[in-house]
Amino acid sequence: RRLEEMRRDFVANVSHELKTPLTAIKGFVETLQQGVDSPAQAERFVGIILKHVNRLQAIIEDLLMLSRIEYEAKNGGIQSVTSRMADIFRDAVQICRPLADENRIAIEISDEEEIVAAVDPVLLTQATVNLLENAVKYSEPGRKVQLSAHRTASEIQIVVQDQGIGIEPKHLPRLFERFYRIDKSRSRAIGGTGLGLSIVKHIAQAHGGYVTVESSPGAGSHFTIHLPTADRDQPKRPVM
Ligand code: ADP
Numbered sequence: 001r002r003l004e005e006m007r008r009d010f011v012a013n014v015s016h017e018l019k020t021p022l023t024a025i026k027g028f029v030e031t032l033q034q035g036v037d038s039p040a041q042a043e044r045f046v047g048i049i050l051k052h053v054n055r056l057q058a059i060i061e062d063l064l065m066l067s068r069i070e071y072e073a074k075n076g077g078i079q080s081v082t083s084r085m086a087d088i089f090r091d092a093v094q095i096c097r098p099l100a101d102e103n104r105i106a107i108e109i110s111d112e113e114e115i116v117a118a119v120d121p122v123l124l125t126q127a128t129v130n131l132l133e134n135a136v137k138y139s140e141p142g143r144k145v146q147l148s149a150h151r152t153a154s155e156i157q158i159v160v161q162d163q164g165i166g167i168e169p170k171h172l173p174r175l176f177e178r179f180y181r182i183d184k185s186r187s188r189a190i191g192g193t194g195l196g197l198s199i200v201k202h203i204a205q206a207h208g209g210y211v212t213v214e215s216s217p218g219a220g221s222h223f224t225i226h227l228p229t230a231d232r233d234q235p236k237r238p239v240m
Contacts, residue, residue: 013179017059017194021052055191062195066178066202069123073206078120080207085115085149085158092128093147099133104141107132110148117156119207119227124158127203130196131160131223137190138221139164151229155209158225167215175213176201200225 028045036042072078089109100107128147135145143163150157167175167182174180179194181187187194197211204211204225215221 010178014059014063017179018056021055021059024052025049025056055188055193058191059193059195062193062199065126065199066195069199069202069206073202078123078206080118080120082116083119083121083124085111085117085156088119088121088125088128089147089149091121091125092132095125095129096132096136100136100145103136103139105136105139105143105145107136107145107147110146113149113151115149115151115156117227117229120203123203123206124225127200127225128158128160130200131158131225134196134223135160135162135164135221137192138162155229156227158227159222160224161220161222163220166217166219166221167213168217172213172215176211 028049032042032045036045069078089111093107093109096107132145132147139145139162145163146159146161148159148161150159171180171182176197178198180197181192181194184194200223201211204227207227209225209227212224212226213221
């Protein structure tokens with residue numbers, strides 16, 4: 001019953017999230033059709049329409065990404081290959097660079113142990129990008145974001161730490177739910193879909209891992225992707 005309830009909530013949420021930009025697009029197209037006062041006004045309306053179209057596209061791309069991860073996790077698992085964390089970090093930072101530069105945020109990378117692991121590099125790059133983009137989006141200009149990799153006895157950790165606005169404790173348990181946002185209008189204004197962290201959670205789970213967050217308002221946030229190092233695909237050898 002709980003699963004059925006979650007599915008219903010999800011469909012209702014998706015419909016609502018798609019309907020809002022669609023209603024705006026329809027309204028502005030109809031206004032344009034009736035004729036406007038000046039070319040400048042027409043241009044302004046077209047700009048608004050484009051913004052909402054981009055929003056629809058971002059939501060649909062994130063939804064497709066979620067269903068792709070779910071499908072792969074169910075059907076034979078993800079495509080793990082031996083990958084260098086340094087390569088994944090380089091690709092992720094390159095993707096986030098324009099947004100970071102625009103917000104005057106410096107991204108520092110550290111991978112002292114030069115970690116190599118069996119992961120799906122495309123998915124892990126995506127998860128890292130989502131965490132980095134949030135760190136940049138929810139920080140004031142001039143702050144620093146740190147991206148680092150660590151190895152413990154049983155796992156590899158990818159850590160994204162920011163000096164941003166932080167998160168109140170009451171939001172933390174629901175943060176990774178689809179479409180959960182603390183400040184809806186702020187998230188929308190900076191181009192968020194509310195799906196970024198849910199994608200990160202699914203990517204970690206597809207690797208047999210999980211995500212954690214430590215944060216408090218004003219003190220910044222610290223997100224960690226935990227990936228188990230035990231070989232997931234190989235059956236355990238019997239103890240002799
Ligand atoms: P969005 O697209 O809205 O950023 P996410 O799923 O990525 O959606 O994040 C969900 C919410 O968690 C965000 O709307 C924001 O309120 C909060 N959040 C995520 N990352 C951070 C961060 N690094 N600092 C502060 N708040 C964050």
